[in-house]
Amino acid sequence: MDIAGKKLIVKALMEEGVDKVFAYPGGMIVDIMDELYQKADIELILARHEQALVHEAEGYARATGKTGVCLVTSGPGATNTITAIADAHYDSVPLVVITGQVAQDLIGNDAFQEVDIVGMTRSITKYGVTVRDRKSLGRILKMAFVIASTGKPGPVLIDIPKDIQQAAGPGEYPDQVSIRGYKPNESVHIGQLKKAYKLLKSAKHPMILAGGGVRISGAEDKLLEFAHRMNIPVATTIMGKGVIPEDDPLYVGNSGMHGRYAANMAIMECDVLFSIGTRFNDRITGDLNEFAPKARIIHVDVETASISRNVVVDIPVVSDAALALEKLVEWAEPMKTDKWRTIIADWEKEHPLSMKKPAYGVSPQQVCEAISDTFSGALFVTDVGQHQMWATQYIKLNSDSRLITSGGLGTMGFGFPAAIGAKIGAPERDVVCITGDGGMQMNMQEMATAMCHGIKTVTCIFNNEYLGMVRQMQQMFFGKRYGITSLRKQSTWRDTSKDVTNRESQYVPDFMKWADAYGALGIRVTEESEILPALTQAKASDLPVVIEFTIPPEEVVLPMVQGGKAMSEMIL
Amino acid sequence: MGKVKKRWIALYVENEVGVLAKVAGLFSGKSYNLSSLTVGTTEHEDISRMTIGVTSDDITFEQIKKQLNTMVEVIKVVDLTDMPIHMKEVLFAKLKRITAEEKAEAFRIAETYGITVIDIDRDAVLLESTLTERRNDELCALLRATFSHIDIVRGGAVAVEGLSTSCR
Ligand SMILES: Cc1ncc(C[n+]2csc(CCOP(=O)(O)OP(=O)(O)O)c2C)c(N)n1
Ligand SMILES: [Mg+2]
Numbered sequence: 001m002d003i004a005g006k007k008l009i010v011k012a013l014m015e016e017g018v019d020k021v022f023a024y025p026g027g028m029i030v031d032i033m034d035e036l037y038q039k040a041d042i043e044l045i046l047a048r049h050e051q052a053l054v055h056e057a058e059g060y061a062r063a064t065g066k067t068g069v070c071l072v073t074s075g076p077g078a079t080n081t082i083t084a085i086a087d088a089h090y091d092s093v094p095l096v097v098i099t100g101q102v103a104q105d106l107i108g109n110d111a112f113q114e115v116d117i118v119g120m121t122r123s124i125t126k127y128g129v130t131v132r133d134r135k136s137l138g139r140i141l142k143m144a145f146v147i148a149s150t151g152k153p154g155p156v157l158i159d160i161p162k163d164i165q166q167a168a169g170p171g172e173y174p175d176q177v178s179i180r181g182y183k184p185n186e187s188v189h190i191g192q193l194k195k196a197y198k199l200l201k202s203a204k205h206p207m208i209l210a211g212g213g214v215r216i217s218g219a220e221d222k223l224l225e226f227a228h229r230m231n232i233p234v235a236t237t238i239m240g241k242g243v244i245p246e247d248d249p250l251y252v253g254n255s256g257m258h259g260r261y262a263a264n265m266a267i268m269e270c271d272v273l274f275s276i277g278t279r280f281n282d283r284i285t286g287d288l289n290e291f292a293p294k295a296r297i298i299h300v301d302v303e304t305a306s307i308s309r310n311v312v313v314d315i316p317v318v319s320d321a322a323l324a325l326e327k328l329v330e331w332a333e334p335m336k337t338d339k340w341r342t343i344i345a346d347w348e349k350e351h352p353l354s355m356k357k358p359a360y361g362v363s364p365q366q367v368c369e370a371i372s373d374t375f376s377g378a379l380f381v382t383d384v385g386q387h388q389m390w391a392t393q394y395i396k397l398n399s400d401s402r403l404i405t406s407g408g409l410g411t412m413g414f415g416f417p418a419a420i421g422a423k424i425g426a427p428e429r430d431v432v433c434i435t436g437d438g439g440m441q442m443n444m445q446e447m448a449t450a451m452c453h454g455i456k457t458v459t460c461i462f463n464n465e466y467l468g469m470v471r472q473m474q475q476m477f478f479g480k481r482y483g484i485t486s487l488r489k490q491s492t493w494r495d496t497s498k499d500v501t502n503r504e505s506q507y508v509p510d511f512m513k514w515a516d517a518y519g520a521l522g523i524r525v526t527e528e529s530e531i532l533p534a535l536t537q538a539k540a541s542d543l544p545v546v547i548e549f550t551i552p553p554e555e556v557v558l559p560m561v562q563g564g565k566a567m568s569e570m571i572l
Numbered sequence: 573m574g575k576v577k578k579r580w581i582a583l584y585v586e587n588e589v590g591v592l593a594k595v596a597g598l599f600s601g602k603s604y605n606l607s608s609l610t611v612g613t614t615e616h617e618d619i620s621r622m623t624i625g626v627t628s629d630d631i632t633f634e635q636i637k638k639q640l641n642t643m644v645e646v647i648k649v650v651d652l653t654d655m656p657i658h659m660k661e662v663l664f665a666k667l668k669r670i671t672a673e674e675k676a677e678a679f680r681i682a683e684t685y686g687i688t689v690i691d692i693d694r695d696a697v698l699l700e701s702t703l704t705e706r707r708n709d710e711l712c713a714l715l716r717a718t719f720s721h722i723d724i725v726r727g728g729a730v731a732v733e734g735l736s737t738s739c740r
Binding site: 118119122123126127129130132143147179180181182303304305307308309312 | 585586588589590593594597598601631634635638639641642643644645646647
């Protein structure tokens with residue numbers, strides 16, 4: 001029996017087991033909204049901005065591993081999603097974004113709210129298409145869910161003109177599709193993997209570098225087992241942080257631009273580097289010519305195109321991380337790495353991570369450590385900036401907790417909505433957002449989403465009165481010329497001597513009044529003794545909580561490797 | 573990095589709206605050096621075939637092929653660089669305001685290159701050449717050196733694998 005396009009869209013969502021749709025209304029999706037209104041098993045989450053909406057879907061997807069579904073209208077609704085789609089693309093987050101489009105007879109007329117959203121997002125989606133024929137709607141929707149979630153996951157955008165939503169057509173939703181141009185890798189080349197294993201086994205100073213791909217493929221346990229069977233130390237990328245518990249004796253720490261001294265040194269000095277689920281982003285490698293200069297490199301990645309792109313590797317293995325590790329675990333035999341591990345332990349002793357106690361306010365290290373203690377096992381979601389780097393350095397992850405962060409695109413404004421989405425996906429867990437005073441203001445309207453849907457998150461604002469990450473560059477490399485990085489009133493910008501403790505007169509906004517305005521609970525922490533009580537109160541609260549921590553403005557993130565420099569050139 | 577040289581790819585893609593833009597966008601977005609791209613239909617009406625010429629080193633070229641392969645609309649990537657192939661490019665050259673002597677020279681060139689004079693006027697000739705891209709490059713250089721008023725229109729190369737390779 002023929003049914004309307006909108007009915008098939010809803011049927012597709014039901015058959016895909018979608019329980020939440022992140023939506024923002026508009027004329028070009030009102031038909032679909034009406035259809036969804038009648039389906040009690042799909043909850044509609046109304047965001048307050050489409051960018052935040054997609055970040056919420058990302059948070060949901062990153063927390064659950066399920067595909068996040070977004071529904072927005074044409075024109076500005078669609079263009080507002082672009083930044084967040086790019087974010088999902090660079091962090092391999094499975095999303096299906098449905099955009100309404102003007103009816104086909106209007107496309108090309110510069111009609112009201114017509115934009116070529118498929119064209120605009122071509123380079124930041126895994127797949128995108130405008131549905132031009134009602135008959136193909138079912139197949140395209142199925143393709144969207146398959147492509148978004150398989151292989152290297154990513155965002156898919158399906159643009160559906162209004163006439164297609166209304167037109168009658170086939171009512172079937174296929175349970176599978178074959179796509180001749182899309183064959184995600186589902187096996188592992190045993191010969192290649194054997195070679196990799198042999199090389200690794202021959203090493204004196206072996207290292208494992210694990211990235212976010214390990215988590216995407218659910219290979220955390222296998223990685224841990226593999227590392228332990230072979231006694232190989234493990235460093236992680238930021239996206240990989242937590243894929244092995246941080247109290248594990250083999251864990252060395254995060255490597256990269258703000259990584260641990262010992263982790264970066266271990267990568268500089270190792271003789272075989274076994275990297276898995278990382279694309280060797282420049283934040284990890286620094287100067288490519290100086291990256292792991294002594295090592296022969298094995299690279300396991302599910303996407304052929306990620307291999308030998310940034311770093312030329314000796315043994316490429318195209319495989320899903322879990323598949324490869326499963327085999328490797330079978331073969332694994334213990335190696336003698338005691339000496340090598342002592343060398344690494346000595347580096348750690350030489351330059352451990354730690355921050356000085358500040359003259360006033362609270363230190364980021366204290367705050368992060370107190371957060372991980374109070375909320376052990378939580379989902380920690382960060383924004384982008386210094387606070388993010390401190391979180392990657394000082395939040396301790398155990399096997400239950402996780403870090404969710406914008407790694408590839410570094411999108412300010414990601415944290416708060418992503419935390420809301422994560423809590424929607426995992427309501428039984430504590431979700432703590434760690435954000436900056438700058439990034440908080442990029443999506444603070446979402447407090448309404450949290451309040452209206454009863455979503456409790458704890459938001460920790462690290463208020464340092466600056467766009468700190470950029471200010472740190474000015475502080476270290478531009479003679480402290482803090483142009484447009486101060487978030488204080490402009491009249492006080494150039495006055496670095498101004499008493500920053502007197503924030504009422506200088507800082508906009510007052511985050512406590514903001515929390516209050518939405519009906520959330522605001523707590524301000526200005527000294528060490530207030531940290532734990534504030535976190536304890538936040539944990540017990542039923543309301544969304546905002547804790548503002550006074551961070552001394554000129555705190556910096558160390559160690560640091562300047563962009564383009566070798567990883568050994570750490571500023572300590 | 574390997575030598576920077578001219579390389580050729582045949583690309584089978586879905587014959588759908590937007591695919592050409594997506595392929596072209598990949599080259600501009602990632603700063604790959606695209607030197608020619610032609611597209612036409614195949615024996616299957618839902619599949620198009622592109623012939624793409626790029627100038628790059630080995631590593632970049634590998635990456636280009638991989639990136640093309642990740643595109644859902646790309647069905648197959650064939651590297652023609654070291655294959656026995658047949659390649660032709662259509663080229664038109666208008667030689668204008670020429671003297672009788674130059675006209676005679678144009679005919680001599682046409683005969684030598686095995687190309688045709690397809691139109692003629694009192695002081696102009698129009699040449700049509702269907703040669704390899706490289707041979708057309710040489711022809712262009714010669715025409716530029718010999719005549720002062722010329723219009724050149726080139727179509728981009730189309731290539732096909734020789735029977736010994738495509739039938740294997
Ligand atoms: C959307 C966006 N715009 C600009 C930047 C560049 N940027 C990176 S970190 C940062 C400062 C962030 O300030 P804040 O949120 O206060 O965090 P802090 O670094 O002070 O902890 C800026 C401007 C970015 N990453 N994202
Ligand atoms: Mg700040």
